[in-house]
Amino acid sequence: MRHFCDLPHHEQALLLLRTVQLIADGDTYASIEEIAAGRHTSPQLLWLKICADEGFEACEPWPGFPGLPKDFSMAGTVAPEHPLTAQLREKLTRFAG
Numbered sequence: 001m002r003h004f005c006d007l008p009h010h011e012q013a014l015l016l017l018r019t020v021q022l023i024a025d026g027d028t029y030a031s032i033e034e035i036a037a038g039r040h041t042s043p044q045l046l047w048l049k050i051c052a053d054e055g056f057e058a059c060e061p062w063p064g065f066p067g068l069p070k071d072f073s074m075a076g077t078v079a080p081e082h083p084l085t086a087q088l089r090e091k092l093t094r095f096a097g
Helices: 009-025 032-038 043-053 086-096
Strands: 071-073 081-083
16 A cells, blocks of 8 residues: 555645545535545545545555645655645645634
8 A cells, every 4th residue: 555655746736636625525524524424434434535536546645634734745856845835735724624
């Protein structure tokens, strides 16, 4: 099973954006936990579904999931981490509840 932090940056961004889109598309849900509860599942199983829907066989979520990630680890690059911008963090925080 691949870990979110080991994925290339663009794959991390794709999974994170799909997660945020899932939260934003819901009328009554404001967090990953609420979406999972509304579907009678756990946040971890919801994450596995997000991964599968995006073509990943299986992957572990970021550290601190279902909370927001603190940064994107960039596998295979010179810089080991790429912090989220303040603007993106602010937008994601609104959806995280």
